[in-house]
Amino acid sequence: MSSSRRYFIEFAYDGTNYHGWQKQPDAITVQERLEEGLKLLLKQPVLTTGAGRTDTGVHAKQMFAHFDLEKPAQIENIVYRLNRWLPEDISVFNLYEVGSEDHARFDAISRSYEYHIHLRPDPFFNKNSYILYRKPDFGLMQEAADQLLGTKNFKCFSRSKTQVKTYNCTVTEARFQIDDHHVIFHITADRFLRNMVRAVMGTLLEIGYGKKMVEDLDHIIKSQDRNQAGPSAPGQGLYLTKIVYPDRVPLHS
Structure with a gap:
């Protein structure tokens, strides 16, 4: 024993x-x-x-x-x-x-990420956030992000050659928080695929800049094709922020 x-x-x-x-x-x-x-x-x-x-x-x-x-x-x-x-x-x-x-x-039952964007050069954000020199339409980006909610096959946002049993994830939160020149995208799900949040952000930015339409997101998800989605946003803006476990896991002092 x-x-x-x-x-x-x-x-x-x-x-x-x-x-x-x-x-x-x-x-x-x-x-x-x-x-x-x-x-x-x-x-x-x-x-x-x-x-x-x-x-x-x-x-x-x-x-x-x-x-x-x-x-x-x-x-x-x-x-x-x-x-x-x-x-x-x-x-x-x-x-x-x-x-x-x-x-x-x-045993993790949910994970939350933040993607940080800043809209002007800032010595406190330049290394740990993604700078955009032209402001996208965050209203359109939020409309598109609303379509992420629920249980869906998100293979279109997954790194290729990833071996997983399923590409299904249940997204429970996808929202933008805008505070002057600092923008945070919050997303929570039961699980995430490799590169998923960065691919989501890259696709939302294409919508925000008019390169894709809001209604395109549904077609992209249904295509299950990574090539249909936008490029991955840079890694320095992404933060894993919270992992939740069931009460039976004794995470207390």
């Missing part, structure tokens, strides 16, 4: 200097840095499983991963110790001991 213990770790990162969350050869990733710190401080190999993956340059205001410890370890103060060790663009918030079957990816 295994005596291992499973933990959920909650953290955030600025993805500017990383090739996404997931480990890959010959590239620096957030997962690699986190596992290096855990291994050093807990004095045993640690393999993490993230709640999802983010692409190169994409940020996370809230991310979860789980890992198992096979040997007893000094877990006290690990959040403080990790934050002392990790680079300043990765921060750990909490560590929770959970059940052995709780899973950071498969």
